[in-house]
Amino acid sequence: MSSVKEYIESGILELYVSGNLSEQEAQQVAQMCSQHPEILAEVEKIEKAYLSLAEGLALKQPAITKYEATKQKLFGESKVIPLNSKNKWNSYLGWAASLVFLIGTVFYFNQYKTLETEIAQQKEAAKQVLEQNESLIEETLFQKQFIATVQQDQSIKVKLNGQEVSPQSFANVFWDKNTQQVFVDVSGLPEPPRGKVYQVWSLKLNPLTPTSIGLVEMKDGQTIFKLDNVADAQAFGITLENAGGSKVPTMEQLYTLGVI
Amino acid sequence: MNQDELIVLLQDKSEKAFGILYQQYSRSLLGVIQQMIPNTDDAEDTLQEVFVKIWNGIDSYHPSKGRLYTWMVNIARNAAIDKLRSKGYNNSQKNQTADKYVNKLEDENDWVNKIDVIGIQSFVEKLPEKCFKIIELLFFQGYTQQEASEELDIPLGTIKTRNRNCINDLRKLLKLS
Numbered sequence: 001m002s003s004v005k006e007y008i009e010s011g012i013l014e015l016y017v018s019g020n021l022s023e024q025e026a027q028q029v030a031q032m033c034s035q036h037p038e039i040l041a042e043v044e045k046i047e048k049a050y051l052s053l054a055e056g057l058a059l060k061q062p063a064i065t066k067y068e069a070t071k072q073k074l075f076g077e078s079k080v081i082p083l084n085s086k087n088k089w090n091s092y093l094g095w096a097a098s099l100v101f102l103i104g105t106v107f108y109f110n111q112y113k114t115l116e117t118e119i120a121q122q123k124e125a126a127k128q129v130l131e132q133n134e135s136l137i138e139e140t141l142f143q144k145q146f147i148a149t150v151q152q153d154q155s156i157k158v159k160l161n162g163q164e165v166s167p168q169s170f171a172n173v174f175w176d177k178n179t180q181q182v183f184v185d186v187s188g189l190p191e192p193p194r195g196k197v198y199q200v201w202s203l204k205l206n207p208l209t210p211t212s213i214g215l216v217e218m219k220d221g222q223t224i225f226k227l228d229n230v231a232d233a234q235a236f237g238i239t240l241e242n243a244g245g246s247k248v249p250t251m252e253q254l255y256t257l258g259v260i
Numbered sequence: 261m262n263q264d265e266l267i268v269l270l271q272d273k274s275e276k277a278f279g280i281l282y283q284q285y286s287r288s289l290l291g292v293i294q295q296m297i298p299n300t301d302d303a304e305d306t307l308q309e310v311f312v313k314i315w316n317g318i319d320s321y322h323p324s325k326g327r328l329y330t331w332m333v334n335i336a337r338n339a340a341i342d343k344l345r346s347k348g349y350n351n352s353q354k355n356q357t358a359d360k361y362v363n364k365l366e367d368e369n370d371w372v373n374k375i376d377v378i379g380i381q382s383f384v385e386k387l388p389e390k391c392f393k394i395i396e397l398l399f400f401q402g403y404t405q406q407e408a409s410e411e412l413d414i415p416l417g418t419i420k421t422r423n424r425n426c427i428n429d430l431r432k433l434l435k436l437s
Binding site: 009010011012014015016017018019020021023026027029030031043045046047048049050051052053054055056057058060061062063066067069070071073074075133134137140141144 | 265268269272274275276277278279282285286287288289290291292294295300304307308311312315323324325326327329330331333334395398399400402403404405420421423424427430431434436437
């Protein structure tokens with residue numbers, strides 16, 4: 001502990017953040033950060049200090065036009081929902097409507113209403129595309145995390161075997177002890193009956209202490225789920241519970257269990 | 261989204277992640293650039309070049325080599341130096357005075373984060389010349405410890421601890437201790 005403190009106070013972390021270390025020294029500090037959360041926390045504060053100082057010394061906020069120009073350069077045409085010909089027709093209608101306004105306001109208002117509806121529809125469509133993008137990002141991230149967890153040296157795979165209530169069932173838990181991330185593959189479990197969900201538990205033995213680490217709702221064919229982080233466990237189990245989960249596992253409904 | 265997740269998304273070339281990156285770091289990187297390039301237009305042009313370099317080079321970055329911010333600051337410093345050379349500037353920004361910093365701060369009204377800035381302002385005002393110089397050289401100008409020790413005429417062994425003490429003062433004012 002005291003050596004960590006000495007390390008922090010040596011001043012090497014400041015030089016690490018300000019970029020004044022050799023490649024090799026920087027790699028060593030990066031490694032220390034991944035091993036000692038208190039060193040990482042210190043580095044993050046030092047970084048925030050430098051970041052704030054430089055922000056404060058900027059003469060102004062970067063111009064938004066520059067941001068747009070940079071994006072344009074990197075991504076080409078800014079991503080807009082493609083306007084189909086119908087929309088062009090609508091803008092034409094808009095002009096026509098303005099003309100008609102001179103003749104009769106009633107007709108104009110009708111057109112105006114149509115345009116308003118169209119705009120609302122387009123906004124809705126745009127929102128949906130954005131939401132799809134977000135969920136794609138989430139999905140990619142999820143997959144990357146899962147692969148990273150499975151590949152980690154410190155990762156372990158725990159096979160959960162079927163128990164009395166369902167001997168054919170099985171599941172696999174992947175646990176990266178380093179990052180504490182846990183994933184479960186439940187493709188070996190039957191579809192839960194209506195109104196029921198599977199609940200995953202991390203268990204410590206002697207005395208038996210179950211901790212809920214997440215509910216698994218099998219829908220859209222998803223079989224791999226990320227669970228709460230686990231720092232310490234000796235076994236994992238899955239029980240069938242009422243929707244919403246339970247505080248303590250219903251042991252009569254223990255589907256699978258695996259000891260590490 | 262934490263930094264590791266952001267890096268993963270950037271390396272996946274997510275446009276959204278780029279937006280987040282820009283939002284989080286553009287002002288700070290502009291600040292770094294402006295320590296070397298006072299002309300706002302040139303500084304902002306350089307900022308654009310820096311983000312293009314960050315985007316194109318993100319695959320060569322890995323957290324095991326150092327902090328993302330450090331990597332980006334390094335790109336910003338180098339791009340600023342390139343810009344100075346191409347524009348034929350006389351790079352004589354190395355002897356800034358505290359007065360200049362204070363003036364800059366007083367001119368500025370639209371701070372993003374007022375509390376931080378009040379902290380920085382009072383820090384800069386109270387900052388001993390020696391602190392100010394060491395941060396300027398090591399962080400903003402990217403001097404090595406050796407170069408800074410020669411420039412400031414202090415022993416090499418003193419650089420590290422003096423720098424640490426100065427950053428500690430800054431952190432206290434920013435409530436980051």
